[in-house]
Amino acid sequence: MMTLTVAEWRTLLSTVAVFNILAWLLATALLQRRRAALGDELFLMRRWQLLLSAGYVFGCAYRSFLPVFDVPRLVLVDSWMSSVLxxxxxxxxxxxxxxxxxxxxxxxxxxxTGSRVGHITSFWIVPLIAVAETCSWYSVLTTANIGHVLEESIWGLCAGLLVLSLVAIWPRCSPRQRPLLAAWCAAGVVYVAFMFMVDVPMYWTRWLADELAGRTYLSLSQGWIDVAGRWVVSHRQEDWQGEMLWMSAYFSVAVWMSIALVHAPVHRPAPQALR
Incomplete structure (x- = not known):
């Protein structure tokens, strides 16, 4: 990312966004072709996956075309569509x-697979991420990075719970499906490590720096007015350098994972789990 100018980086994000939309459309066509093989119940589950994936794919595409750096209100395009709100x-x-x-x-x-641990985790991660999003909004509105510290910590916690659930499911899966499970676990471990070794410390450092500088934060009501009507256009490399890496990975790899979930293999229990 350090070798790219801001203009080149935005072009890269936009190109990847177009590719992702095309990939989602292809996934839609393939799912329809698999309908008979999946059966009605599983097809319904995968159709929900497809619809949820659309929310993520098109949401990330929007943010790729109109990047925003929330707390300092930085944008690349001078438009209300680029506003932080x-x-x-x-x-x-x-x-x-x-x-x-x-x-x-x-x-x-x-x-x-009859995993109680995984079943319980599946009910908890969405409410937890809803709390994380609330923390994110607190930071965005007030400009206090402590909310981002909590937000990213919750995301890391949820990823850790997913990994633990997959580990618990491992003995119950058939040997053919364990390589995929192992790949998911590895990706989850890398994500957790990144969150707690890079992302959370970064926001914690920013918050401490603001505290030492005696920064005055906005109230929630002031924040709503600010994010709706103020944005600062910047194409300076130093303003965007810290955001380029995570945005690039987030708007590419994470989107590909979202699309892949639509066509994830159907899981079967291991023979011993059936007994």
């Missing part, structure tokens, strides 16, 4: 759709 609203809806996908998939796998 619009960007954060789209992000909230998209992220809730994404975590709902994981909850549905975990519930599907847990039902197939």
């Amino acid at each position: 619009m960007g954060r609203s789209v992000a909230t809806l998209a992220e809730l759709c994404f975590v709902a996908q994981w909850a549905l998939m975990l519930r599907e796998v847990s039902r197939a």
Whole structure:
């Protein structure tokens, strides 16, 4: 990311967004072709996956075309559509759709394998992420990064719960499906490590710096007015450098995972789990 200019980075994000939309449309066509093979009940579950994926894919595409750096109110396009209010609203809806996908998939796998741990986790992760989104809005409105510290910590916690649930499900899955489960676990471990070793410390450092500088934060009511009507256009490399890496990964790899969940293999219990 450090080798890209801001203009090149935005072009990259936009190109990936178009690719992601095309990939989602292809996933839609493939799901329809698989309807008979899946059966009515499983097809209904995967159709929900498809609809939730649409929320995430198109939400991320919107944010790719109109990047926003929330707390300092920085944008690349001078338009109300780039406002923090619009960007954060789209992000909230998209992220809730994404975590709902994981909850549905975990519930599907847990039902197939009889895992109580996975079943319980599938009910908790969406409410937890709703709390995380509330913390995010607090930071965005007040400009106090402590809300982002809590938000990212909850995301890391939920990813950790997903990994633990998959580990609990492991003995109950057939050997053919364990490589996929292992890949999900590995991705989850990497994500948790990134959140607690990079993301959370970054926001914690920003908050401490603001506290030491005696920064005056906005009230919630002031924040609503501010995010709706104020945005600062900037194309300076130093303003966006800290956001480029995570946005690039978030709007590409995470979106591909969302689309892949629509066509995830049907899980079957291991032979010993049937006895």
